[in-house]
Amino acid sequence: MKYLSLLMILSIFCIMCTREEVTYFCHLYGYLKDITDSTGIDSMRIDIYDIDPGQTNQSRIRTIISETRDSISGFFELDSVCWGTSQMQGIGYVTIRIDSTKNPNYPNKIWQPDLHTAVDTIELYIGQL
Structure with a gap:
């Protein structure tokens, strides 16, 4: 009886723990604005850290540059x-960072937006040094 119970628990554990994780993705749109007058800031290097879908226990970094559109x-x-x-x-798996070494005249700034849909739009505000 103990052997049968142990075998059943082990089987359930193996089935539940070997399920493949489903990854959730978002198409992110955003605007980077000056905190003093809410005008947009172009040519800023923005680093976005998110979960690496190939290895979900690690993160990846991608860099984009803000621009004028429409x-x-x-x-x-x-x-x-x-x-x-x-x-x-939850919050904390996506981090957006402005690095002062890549963007002179601006401070280091970090945001952790709450993303949870297939398409999200965010506004980020930053002040000059």
Whole structure:
């Protein structure tokens, strides 16, 4: 009886733990704006850290540059931002960073947006040094 119970528990454990994780992606649109007057900021290097879909226990870094689109400056766009998996969800899996060494006259700044749909739009505000 003990052997049968142990075998059943082990079988259930193997089935439940070997399920493949489902990754959740987002097409991210955003605007980078100056905190003083809400005008868009072009040519800023923006680093986006998200979950690496190939190895969900690691993150990946992608760099994009803000630009003018449809006569609105400060626009940025990134496809396939992995914001969670079937086992990991919530704030903190996507981080957006402005690095002062790559963007003179601006401070280091970090945002952790709450992404949870297939398409999300965010506005980020930053001030000059």
